[in-house]
Amino acid sequence: MIIYTYPVQTAFTDRDVEMIQAKFSIKTLEFTQNPFALPFYFILQFFQLLILLPKTSHYLCFFGGYHSVLPTFFGKIFKKKVFIQCGGTDAINMPEINYGNFRKKWLKMATVYSFKNCTKILPVGDSLIQSEYKYDPLISAKQGLKNLIPDLKTPIQTIHNGFDTDFWIDFGKARTAMTFITVAKGISNPVRARIKGIDLIEIIADRFPEATFTLVGDTEYKTEAKNIVVTGEQDKIGLRKLYNNHQFYLQLSTSEGFPNALAEAMLCGCVPIGSAVGDIPLIIDDSGFILERKKSDILIRIIMEALGKDFDKSRIKSRSRILKEFPYSKRKKELLELFN
Structure with missing residues (x-):
């Protein structure tokens, strides 16, 4: 046992x-x-x-x-x-x-x-x-x-983490333009909010008032930005639906290992924008955008570039990246071999 x-x-x-x-x-x-x-x-x-x-x-x-x-x-x-x-x-x-x-x-x-x-x-x-x-x-x-x-x-x-590529899917439906989502629990704690990059999201929300930014995981988080939507924790089905309603996934963490939500969102067709910490650059590779330094002016330029891309082509590339490199079966095989 x-x-x-x-x-x-x-x-x-x-x-x-x-x-x-x-x-x-x-x-x-x-x-x-x-x-x-x-x-x-x-x-x-x-x-x-x-x-x-x-x-x-x-x-x-x-x-x-x-x-x-x-x-x-x-x-x-x-x-x-x-x-x-x-x-x-x-x-x-x-x-x-x-x-x-x-x-x-x-x-x-x-x-x-x-x-x-x-x-x-x-x-x-x-x-x-x-x-x-x-x-x-x-x-x-x-x-x-x-x-x-x-x-x-x-x-x-x-x-590496592995993901259920049969559950986390892109429904292929049209999505509202300029919609961004991130999943982060406990962000009503200011320390946790900074670790998860919510401070940067507040800055870019002000810079892009016509965009919508959804924060999932902590209804206690308070914001004055009218274009930031805060929701509580979601089950898998709820998360999948939310991912499929947004164009971009933001993973702007100050520290991170191998974030699950990032890969799940990519499988659902969200184009990733992530910070250059932990294995975020490895996960995203050339399927999205990497913020090399924690600077809001650089992030603003990245978002403007992302908004100018062909979303339908980008969503396919995002999903393909996780399908190829981080499937559930690969982690399962490597994990089970430890106990033989």
Whole structure:
């Protein structure tokens, strides 16, 4: 049995479970993101792992952090393989924007211990291994596991995210011109809003009053812009419908690993405009537009260029990029091979 631990259940973890349970027995153990609940969850997780130990063959963790310490310890003591999926914040140190595991003493210690002592690290993108960050000049350039843990010797294997190309589809219908969408939870928190690039969206919304900008994920976010529409979290069907009603997807994050929503939107025919952080440039490649520096004047020029392109040709290119490079089947194959 595979024990799968994570700090919070997401569509990403659900998809992994779906991939794995077709071939192996898997048990999920959700941890917590509440710092005050940590002592209780460490005790709970210890006894959960102990009780399940006789049936356990592997440990799989989504992100490195507090929740991966005990699975890593159990794996080391009882000679069981431990795989940790590095997803973004666990390979980042950005105190300038209050983001990343490595800016907090105890969380850093938990993350470093986990990555140093697990069997293999599975980043969702190569940028999380080692990167020179240049997008925002106010933020430290040295990011990624090998920069933040210089003596790291644990084997690393990148397994990119994979997407259901049969569900995320372009309906082929005409779309309202000058419509932009982005998906980001928790943006009523100013720190989170900056991380997700909402500050830039506010600027360009003012510059393009005739355009419509839809923010999905947090109804508590307040804006004075009349052309910014804020909606709450959506299920998959709701998201697919929204993507198919918009021409462009904005992924203007200050920090990112391998964003799922970007690829899903591209499969639905949204033309991507993304920041040059994490694996966003790899995902988009030549199917959209990349903002190399966090400068609103450059972004405005990019949007004007994007609006001048033939949308129907561009939407086909966007979908084709994900179909070719990041299908569900590819990730499933690479993930299942770990447990054979």
